[in-house]
Amino acid sequence: xxxxxxxxxxxxxxxxxxxxxxxxxxxxxxxxxxxxxxxxxxxxxxxxxxxxxxxxxxxxxxxxxxxxxxxxxxxxxxxxxxxxxxxxxxxxxxxxxxxxxxxxxxxxxxxxxxxxxxxxxxxxxxxxxxxxxxxxxxxxxxxxxxxxxxxxxxxxxxxxxxxxxxxxxxxxxxxxxxxxxxxxxxxxxxxxxxxxxxxxxxxxxxxxxxxxxxxxxxxxxxxxxxxxxxxxxxxxxxxxxxxxxxxxxxxxxxxxxxxxxxxxxxxxxxxxxxxxxxxxxxxxxxxxxxxxxxxxxxxxxxxxxxxxxxxxxxxxxxxxxxxxxxxxxxxxxxxxxxxxxxxxxxxxxxxxxxxxxxxxxxxxxxxxxxxxxxxxxxxxxxxxxxxxxxxxxxxxxxxxxxxxxxxxxxxxxxxxxxxxxxxxxxxxxxxxxxxxxxxxxxxxxxxxxxxxxxxxxxxxxxxxxxxxxxxxxxxxxxxxxxxxxxxxxxxxxxxxxxxxxxxxxxxxx
Amino acid sequence: xxxxxxxxxxxxxxxxxxxxxxxxxxxxxxxxxxxxxxxxxxxxxxxxxxxxxxxxxxxxxxxxxxxxxxxxxxxxxxxxxxxxxxxxxxxxxxxxxxxxxxxxxxxxxxxxxxxxxxxxxxxxxxxxxxxxxxxxxxxxxxxxxxxxxxxxxxxxxxxxxxxxxxxxxxxxxxxxxxxxxxxxxxxxxxxxxxxxxxxxxxxxxxxxxxxxxxxxxxxxxxxxxxxxxxxxxxxxxxxxxxxxxxxxxxxxxxxxxxxxxxxxxxxxxxxxxxxxxxxxxxxxxxxxxxxxxxxxxxxxxxxxxxxxxxxxxxxxxxxxxxxxxxxxxxxxxxxxxxxxxxxxxxxxxx
Numbered sequence: 001x002x003x004x005x006x007x008x009x010x011x012x013x014x015x016x017x018x019x020x021x022x023x024x025x026x027x028x029x030x031x032x033x034x035x036x037x038x039x040x041x042x043x044x045x046x047x048x049x050x051x052x053x054x055x056x057x058x059x060x061x062x063x064x065x066x067x068x069x070x071x072x073x074x075x076x077x078x079x080x081x082x083x084x085x086x087x088x089x090x091x092x093x094x095x096x097x098x099x100x101x102x103x104x105x106x107x108x109x110x111x112x113x114x115x116x117x118x119x120x121x122x123x124x125x126x127x128x129x130x131x132x133x134x135x136x137x138x139x140x141x142x143x144x145x146x147x148x149x150x151x152x153x154x155x156x157x158x159x160x161x162x163x164x165x166x167x168x169x170x171x172x173x174x175x176x177x178x179x180x181x182x183x184x185x186x187x188x189x190x191x192x193x194x195x196x197x198x199x200x201x202x203x204x205x206x207x208x209x210x211x212x213x214x215x216x217x218x219x220x221x222x223x224x225x226x227x228x229x230x231x232x233x234x235x236x237x238x239x240x241x242x243x244x245x246x247x248x249x250x251x252x253x254x255x256x257x258x259x260x261x262x263x264x265x266x267x268x269x270x271x272x273x274x275x276x277x278x279x280x281x282x283x284x285x286x287x288x289x290x291x292x293x294x295x296x297x298x299x300x301x302x303x304x305x306x307x308x309x310x311x312x313x314x315x316x317x318x319x320x321x322x323x324x325x326x327x328x329x330x331x332x333x334x335x336x337x338x339x340x341x342x343x344x345x346x347x348x349x350x351x352x353x354x355x356x357x358x359x360x361x362x363x364x365x366x367x368x369x370x371x372x373x374x375x376x377x378x379x380x381x382x383x384x385x386x387x388x389x390x391x392x393x394x395x396x397x398x399x400x401x402x403x404x405x406x407x408x409x410x411x412x413x414x415x416x417x418x419x420x421x422x423x424x425x426x427x428x429x430x431x432x433x434x435x436x437x438x439x440x441x442x443x444x445x446x447x448x449x450x451x452x453x454x455x456x457x458x459x460x461x462x463x464x465x466x467x468x469x470x471x472x473x474x475x476x477x478x479x480x481x482x483x484x485x486x487x488x489x490x491x492x493x494x495x496x497x498x499x500x501x502x503x504x505x506x507x508x509x
Numbered sequence: 510x511x512x513x514x515x516x517x518x519x520x521x522x523x524x525x526x527x528x529x530x531x532x533x534x535x536x537x538x539x540x541x542x543x544x545x546x547x548x549x550x551x552x553x554x555x556x557x558x559x560x561x562x563x564x565x566x567x568x569x570x571x572x573x574x575x576x577x578x579x580x581x582x583x584x585x586x587x588x589x590x591x592x593x594x595x596x597x598x599x600x601x602x603x604x605x606x607x608x609x610x611x612x613x614x615x616x617x618x619x620x621x622x623x624x625x626x627x628x629x630x631x632x633x634x635x636x637x638x639x640x641x642x643x644x645x646x647x648x649x650x651x652x653x654x655x656x657x658x659x660x661x662x663x664x665x666x667x668x669x670x671x672x673x674x675x676x677x678x679x680x681x682x683x684x685x686x687x688x689x690x691x692x693x694x695x696x697x698x699x700x701x702x703x704x705x706x707x708x709x710x711x712x713x714x715x716x717x718x719x720x721x722x723x724x725x726x727x728x729x730x731x732x733x734x735x736x737x738x739x740x741x742x743x744x745x746x747x748x749x750x751x752x753x754x755x756x757x758x759x760x761x762x763x764x765x766x767x768x769x770x771x772x773x774x775x776x777x778x779x780x781x782x783x784x785x786x787x788x789x790x791x792x793x794x795x796x797x798x799x800x801x802x803x804x805x806x807x808x809x810x811x812x813x814x815x816x817x818x819x820x821x822x823x824x825x826x827x828x829x830x831x832x833x834x835x836x837x838x839x840x841x842x843x844x845x846x847x848x849x850x851x852x853x854x855x856x857x858x859x
Contacts, residue, residue, distance in 0.1 A: 009716065010747045011707035014846035019704075019711035050701050050805070050824030054708040088825040090804030095823055127810075127818050128714070365608075402610050428610060431549050434576045434838045 021162065022055035022130040023449045024122055026115065028106065028146055029138035030060025030071065034168065036078035039137060042441035044079040047095045048088060051446060055130060057122045059100045061115060071101035084439060098122070106142045112153035119155070131162040133449050140170055144184040151188035166195040166448045169260055170251070171457070174473060175466035182459045191459055195448040200261040201455040202440030202447075205399040208429065209268045209370075210277075212397065212405065219395075220273075222374065224349045229392060229504070232356045232371040233265050236363040236509045238315060240488070241337070245328030253307070253339040254476070257359040259469040260457075263290065265399075266355060269370055270345050279453035283461055290464035292347040296471045304343070305472050306484075306496045307336035310362035313488030320362065320488045334480050337361040338492050342499045343468070354501050362488040364509045368399040371507050387419035396507075404428040516599045522592040525635040532615060532636070535599050539613060545605025549579035549612045552841060553637040554644050554666075555658060557629075557651040560587035560620065566648060572830025576837045580615045580638050584629065586651065590622030593632065626654040630661050637661065644692075644840045652681070659688060664840040668694035669735035670782055678735050679855040686848060692839045694832055695735040696847055698783035703743055705799055705806055705822045706787070719748060720766035724773070724790035728800070731776040733783050734759075735854075740784065741772060742854030743846060755857040763857075767792060772857075781829070 012019055025043065027035050046052045060071050075096055079087055100118045104111030123129045134150060136143055147165065150156045156163055167185070172178030185194055200206055213219065222228065235257050241248045248256065267286035274281040296304060311322040323329060323337050338360030345355065374393040382390060396406040404427050411423040447455055457465075486493040491509050500506065516539055518531045539546045558566045563585045570581065596618045605611045617636055625632060637643050645658050646666040655665060665685045672678035678695075685691050710719050725744060729737035738755070745753050745763050750770070753763025759774035777785040779801065786800035798809045805823040827835065 009707060009711050010719075010749070011703070011710055011744075013747065014844050015704055015707055016842075017704050019708040021712060047823040048825045050704060050822070052823055054705060054808070054822050055820055056823070088804065091823050091825045092804075094804040094821045097821075125818075126820070128712075402608070428547055430610065431547055431579075431612060432551055434551055434834075434841070436575055 017049075017051050018450065020051075020053040020446065020449050022126060022128065023053045023133055024057045024059060024119055024130050025133045025135060025445070025449070026059045026061060026119075027135045027137055028061045028142070029136070030101065031062040031064050031066070031074060032137055034137045035060070036074070037082050038439070038441045039135065039445070040075050040078045041083040042439055042445055044083050044087060044092060044095060045085055045439065045442050046446060048083075048085050048091050051442075053131075053449065055126050057098050057100070057130070058095070059102060059115065059118055059122075061102045061104070061106075061111065063103070063105055065103050066101050068099065068101050072096045072099050075099060084436075098125075106138065107145050107149065109149070109153070112149050112155065116153055116155055129158065129160045131164070131449070132158070133164045133166060133445075135166045135168075135445075135448075137168050140168075140173075143167055143171075144181055147185050147188050156188050156193075162193075162451060163189075164193050164195060164448055164451065165189050166197060166445075168197050169199075170255060171196050171462045172466060173251070173255060175463065175470040178463055178466045182463065186459065192451075192453070194456075194459070195444075195453060196457040196459075196462060197444060198260050198264055198457050199440045199444060200264055201457075202442075202444040203399070204437040205403045205429075206265065206268065207455070208403070209265070209397065210282075213268075214273050225351055225353050227374055228353055229373045229375045230354045230356065230501070231269065231373070232358070232507055233262055233269075233369075234357075234371070234507065234509065235262055235359040235368045236366060236492075237359075237361050238363060238366045238489070240310070240315075240320060240362050241323070241326055241329070243328075245326055248337075249329050249333055249335045252335040252476075253337055253359050253361070254469060254473060258339055258341065258357055259465050262357050262359060263465045263468065264457075265370060266343070266345075266357065269372075270350055270355075272349070277454060279456075280458075282454050283458045287458070287461050287464055288347075289345060290461065290468065292345045292350070293343050293468050294346060295467055298471065298475065301472060301475050304341060304499065305476075306338075306340045306493065306499055307476055308338040308360075308484040308486050308493035308495060309333075309335070310337050310360070310488045311485035313362070313490065315362055315489040322485070322488065323361075334476075334483060336476065336483060338363075338486060338496075340492070340496045340499055341472070342501070354504070356499060356504075356506070358492065358496060358506070360486075360492050364489060364491055366401060367509060369507075370397045370399075371395070372397075373504075382418050382420045385419075386417070387413055388421040390420050391422045394507075402428055403430065515601075517596065518598070519594075519596045521594045523595050524593065525632050528595045528597060528617060528619075529635040531595075532597050532617070535597060535615075539599050539601075543605050545608070545610055546601055546613050547610045548599075549577075549614055550638060550641060551579040552642045552644055552837070553580045553582065554578035554646060554837065555582045555584065555633055555637070555662065557584045557586065557626070557645070557647040557649070557654040559649045560585040562649060563618075569830065569833055572828070573834035573837060574830065576834030577614055578644070578837055579641070580636075581617070582633055582636050583616065583618045584625075584633070584654065585618060585620050586623060586626065586654075587620065588623065590620060591624065592622075593625070594620040626651060627657055629654045629657040633658065634661055642841055644837070655685070662689060664690045664692060666692050666694070666836050666840060668836075669739075670695045670698075670733050672735075673732070675734045675738065676855070676858045679738065679851060679858070682851055683855055686851065690840070690843065691847070691851075692836045693735075693739070693847070693851075694836050695733070696739050696844075696850070697832055697835050697839060698733070698736045699740040699743065700835075701806070701824055702740055702784055702787060702799065705808075706744070706789075708822075709797060709808075718791055721791045721793065722748075722765050722770055722789055723768075723792045724771040724788075725763075726773040726775060726788040726790070727784065728775045728777045728786040728788075729784050730779060730782050734774065736783050737774045738854040738857065739850055740787065741774070742852070742857065743850035745857075746849035746853040747846065752853070752856045761857060781826070 267289040271285040309323040340358035645662040669678035727737040755761030761772040788798040
């Protein structure tokens with residue numbers, strides 16, 4: 001029997017953890033917050049579970065002058081502090097044993113010469129060239145710089161192994177920037193080498209939306225304009241901006257959550273069934289949804305978007321300051337901490353159904369959910385007195401904190417009269433599965449090393465997201481008036497009610 | 510699972526109908542206490558044990574952590590007993606705060622006599638949660654009870670290492686597999702090895718070497734022959750090799766892609782049951798070894814000229830509690846390669 005006779009690796013069949021090619025993972029921004037809090041713990045957890053490639057090396061690149069040993073100590077401390085699994089010291093030692101650190105500025109050729117030397121040394125130790133994954137976990141202004149330098153140093157392509165670049169968000173802060181960055185990145189790497197992270201897509205809860213929609217026949221017949229009255233997508237946080245004033249005051253709620261995470265939820269909710277779950281089959285369908293959302297015209301913006309800032313109030317029983325009083329925030333800031341939009345998906349399935357998106361800081365509680373409200377029944381034969389009465393069914397998909405599905409139904413109140421009130425049929429994912437969900441970054445790092453791109457954002461997808469948000473961002477930036485305020489710990493600004501059509505109401509946060 | 514609070518009911522000389530009503534009452538009581546208590550609904554585990562050793566089994570189940578079954582029914586069998594005593598409890602590992610949900614797990618301990626086992630299905634049926642997968646585990650060998658629960662259960666959990674007769678253990682697994690799904694902890698002990706071996710040969714440059722295997726040496730604890738045989742059966746079945754043969758002293762051969770493959774099972778001493786290592790030899794005299802070590806498997810590759818490379822395949826030991834937990838989790842999945850591996854392993858001993 002020849003290898004060709006064997007076809008795909010016969011030993012991989014039936015395994016839960018599929019093999020990953022030997023890989024050198026290079027983290028740019030290796031001493032940064034994201035690397036310490038998320039990436040290093042995620043890599044450790046993959047090692048703990050035995051999910052890393054058989055041969056694997058980690059290289060940190062950052063500007064700080066550190067010896068290998070000093071960076072190993074930083075990495076060990078980060079993993080001990082932030083890992084979801086208590087570290088097994090022998091696994092941790094094994095992971096950090098060969099950890100390398102390359103110190104240098106991202107725009108200096110010497111940095112990449114040192115990196116190339118480290119990679120060559122690790123390849124030689126392995127006796128074979130290993131795949132390379134460059135994880136850009138730096139400030140966004142360095143993305144193009146690093147990509148360009150990797151190209152110049154000859155590290156972006158290889159005849160023998162796969163080379164991939166993982167790029168963190170934000171991918172641009174406007175459509176023009178996203179296009180420019182795509183152009184720069186695609187001049188060095190091919191699209192198949194690029195993995196743009198939106199860590200929301202790595203969450204089990206978000207992936208469950210695909211299972212919910214396409215593994216259950218009962219919802220599909222209802223999943224259209226004939227039965228659905230409106231959809232609300234909410235990503236509410238009860239906390240303020242904390243120590244992130246520097247980032248947040250430049251970004252704002254729309255860039256921070258709507259342009260990426262919330263539009264991802266919308267596309268997963270609205271997309272047509274893909275032919276397969278291959279990366280491009282899924283992403284093709286998501287992009288079609290984004291293309292179905294009209295670019296807002298300037299004269300439409302006031303009617304379809306609302307922004308606001310939190311004012312002082314009470315949150316969790318404690319008095320908290322308003323956004324403009326937060327440390328590091330300019331007292332005349334026009335950055336929104338709350339954004340709400342009304343969008344329409346103009347295609348055969350969804351025409352006429354309003355999609356309400358809202359996100360904000362310092363709201364009443366932390367919740368991420370999608371509420372799908374069905375059209376009311378056409379005729380009511382029930383008594384309406386003395387009860388809440390019949391309400392349209394509402395299907396709520398909760399992403400956090402209690403991941404689950406809830407369906408509101410009308411039920412008869414026990415007694416001699418035919419009175420109805422809504423009750424909930426609830427399903428919590430946590431009650432039905434034994435496994436602990438991995439951190440989003442664990443899944444995404446593993447997928448990137450395997451070259452599996454389904455859960456990453458494609459170039460046309462990120463530009464299509466910006467095409468929708470760009471006019472709003474631009475107008476809000478140009479319109480430097482004091483923003484509406486909402487007291488911290490509440491449902492958000494009353495101005496958001498103006499977005500709602502036909503007697504619709506916001507769900508209580 | 511360490512519970513912080515329990516709701517408990519107990520009765521002597523009782524009936525399944527009374528126990529089932531008590532369980533419903535307990536669930537309602539818990540819900541009335543706080544609607545933050547949410548019953549887990551994953552699977553039923555029916556565990557048949559010798560009463561005198563039931564404490565040890567309870568300890569093993571406590572160590573499975575998050576893989577705890579949502580409803581556990583322990584049938585503790587003691588000689589001479591003719592009536593049924595029962596203790597039912599609902600345990601939570603926290604108290605709900607605010608909108609937080611806290612999962613609860615139900616446990617029913619039945620004190621039974623050997624005479625109850627033949628009709629165990631009629632006793633246990635009212636106590637399982639309908640529509641959930643029901644798993645049977647008889648760690649002390651109450652196979653009569655496993656048979657009695659054939660219609661009620663969809664999966665049998667077993668550990669072929671616990672039977673000193675390896676051939677008999679594999680034959681039993683084959684027989685059970687004919688009617689239900691089987692999760693054999695001996696098979697799960699080989700999972701990290703199978704994953705790592707698959708990884709080694711996944712690269713195109715290494716794939717051709719699958720056709721050049723000349724020998725397989727598997728090192729295992731003496732009492733863990735079933736795990737070694739299943740690993741061997743997996744390799745031979747995945748590679749499409751015709752039936753191999755193995756003598757009782759662990760020597761044998763199989764027919765590989767390029768001719769005969771020597772197969773050796775060697776006993777090693779180690780603190781934990783299961784596999785200790787594997788060496789795969791190739792026709793050009795090169796070889797690859799994987800051996801259990803701290804923090805993962807130590808890999809050594811030796812080429813035909815004597816050159817050597819060493820590296821480590823990282824992974825934390827799961828421990829016995831982890832393997833049992835994995836067994837419970839696997840009862841909700843289906844491994845399409847187990848049946849072929851089991852048949853190949855059993856076939857090597859005939």
